Amino acid sequence: xxxxxxxxxxxxxxxxxxxxxxxxxxxxxxxxxxxxxxxxxxxxxxxxxxxxxxxxxxxxxxxxxxxxxxxxxxxxxxxxxxxxxxxxxxxxxxxxxxxxxxxxxxxxxxxx
Numbered sequence: 001x002x003x004x005x006x007x008x009x010x011x012x013x014x015x016x017x018x019x020x021x022x023x024x025x026x027x028x029x030x031x032x033x034x035x036x037x038x039x040x041x042x043x044x045x046x047x048x049x050x051x052x053x054x055x056x057x058x059x060x061x062x063x064x065x066x067x068x069x070x071x072x073x074x075x076x077x078x079x080x081x082x083x084x085x086x087x088x089x090x091x092x093x094x095x096x097x098x099x100x101x102x103x104x105x106x107x108x109x110x111x112x
Contacts, residue, residue: 003029004030005028005029009026009028013030024046028044029043061098065110066093066100066105066110067091067110082099083099
C-alpha cells in the first residue's frame with residue numbers, strides 16, 4: 001500500500017473532516033492499494049492528552065560535548081573544575097553529564 005498524500009487540517013480534501021472532528025484531527029492520509037484497486041482515506045485523531053514528564057536526554061554517566069569559545073575563560077575554568085577534558089580533534093570540551101546537570105552549562109550541550 002502506498003501513501004500518496006499526507007494532508008494537514010484545513011488543506012483541500014480535509015474540510016469536511018475538520019468540521020466533523022475539529023481540533024482532534026491531526027492529519028488525513030490517502031493510501032492506494034494496487035492489489036485490491038482501492039483508495040483509502042485515513043484520519044489521525046487525538047483521543048487523549050495528558051502531562052508527560054520529559055525523560056532526560058542524557059544518562060548521568062554519559063560524556064557530552066560542549067562548545068565554549070576560547071575567550072570564555074571563566075567558563076573554561078568551570079569546565080576544568082567539573083572534570084572536563086579538551087578534545088583537540090573536534091574542538092569541544094568533553095564532560096560527564098552528571099557534572100553539569102542543572103547548571104547553565106547544560107544549555108551548551110551539543111546535539112548528537
